[in-house]
Amino acid sequence: MSTLKIINLHASVDGKEILKGVNLEIHEGETVALLGPNGHGKSTLLSVIMGHPRYEVTEGSIYFDDKNVLELPVDERSKLGLFLGMQSPSEIPGVINSDFLKAAVNARREKPISTYNFYKVLDQATKELKMPFDLATRSLNEGFSGGEKKRNEILQMELLKPKIAMLDEIDSGLDVDAMQVVADVINKEKDEGHGFLVISHYARLYDMIHPTRAVVMINGRIVLDGGPEIFKRIDQTGYEFIKTEYGVNIEKDDIEMNKVSIGTCAVKESIK
Numbered sequence: 227m228s229t230l231k232i233i234n235l236h237a238s239v240d241g242k243e244i245l246k247g248v249n250l251e252i253h254e255g256e257t258v259a260l261l262g263p264n265g266h267g268k269s270t271l272l273s274v275i276m277g278h279p280r281y282e283v284t285e286g287s288i289y290f291d292d293k294n295v296l297e298l299p300v301d302e303r304s305k306l307g308l309f310l311g312m313q314s315p316s317e318i319p320g321v322i323n324s325d326f327l328k329a330a331v332n333a334r335r336e337k338p339i340s341t342y343n344f345y346k347v348l349d350q351a352t353k354e355l356k357m358p359f360d361l362a363t364r365s366l367n368e369g370f371s372g373g374e375k376k377r378n379e380i381l382q383m384e385l386l387k388p389k390i391a392m393l394d395e396i397d398s399g400l401d402v403d404a405m406q407v408v409a410d411v412i413n414k415e416k417d418e419g420h421g422f423l424v425i426s427h428y429a430r431l432y433d434m435i436h437p438t439r440a441v442v443m444i445n446g447r448i449v450l451d452g453g454p455e456i457f458k459r460i461d462q463t464g465y466e467f468i469k470t471e472y473g474v475n476i477e478k479d480d481i482e483m484n485k486v487s488i489g490t491c492a493v494k495e496s497i498k
């Protein structure tokens with residue numbers, strides 16, 4: 227059973243420190259919900275774990291079993307069994323989705339998969355995800371709808387079978403039926419013993435995939451680590467109790483920034 231271990235992780239982007247000492251352990255076989263207010267570092271954490279070059283790790287370490295993850299390039303992290311389903315997947319014109327998927331699958335095998343077998347697996351996975359097969363033959367994410375992009379991330383996950391999949395707001399943009407389809411795939415992978423770190427702002431997805439743990443990130447740190455009751459409470463009451471019961475002050479720099487830059491009545495109302 228593999229374990230992803232994050233110890234006192236600090237990371238910056240363009241000189242601004244976003245992660246300020248993250249400690250977190252995820253075991254293969256666990257499904258962990260990662261919650262937190264907007265702009266507090268959740269996506270940054272996932273990008274740093276996966277090795278996005280934009281972020282500079284200034285302190286701390288990440289281990290996947292005995293492997294020092296921070297020393298490895300992105301493809302090696304993927305081969306270890308880590309996967310990131312992105313919040314905003316990029317469009318890559320000219321790269322055919324199925325070619326990209328096949329290359330990713332082959333990168334993890336000693337002998338390349340035959341074209342026949344690959345298309346068999348791809349056909350089955352697209353059917354499970356109720357995706358039109360033509361999405362697999364188009365340029366990667368180019369012109370895909372929001373929901374199609376998210377399903378395509380899950381398609382990649384299905385083909386790569388990671389030990390720990392990190393899914394960043396995979397439910398945003400999915401209609402209710404599509405969310406159930408995606409949840410079914412996640413549940414199938416869970417039953418096979420795979421681990422998940424799932425970011426979502428809404429209880430609906432969590433109600434479908436039943437996380438075993440919930441952790442909350444505020445101001446670039448994990449401030450709460452407990453059972454599923456945490457996301458139920460956040461869904462019903464928001465984050466205020468974390469301030470009143472745990473004494474964690476929730477910095478609101480970005481909301482203040484938005485007030486100045488956007489300045490619409492709606493925004494002003496919502497931040498009162």
Ligand SMILES: Nc1ncnc2c1ncn2[C@@H]1O[C@H](COP(=O)(O)OP(=O)(O)OP(=O)(O)O)[C@@H](O)[C@H]1O
Pocket residue numbers: 239240242244262263264265266267268269270271313480
């Ligand atoms: N180039 C940059 N310079 C300064 N700050 C940045 C830069 N890129 C990202 N940030 C800031 O990093 C912070 C953390 O962003 P991140 O995307 O990790 O938040 P999040 O917790 O995933 O939020 P959400 O729930 O909205 O997705 C944000 O305040 C964001 O504005």
Ligand SMILES: [Mg+2]
Pocket residue numbers: 268269270313394
């Ligand atoms: Mg995010």
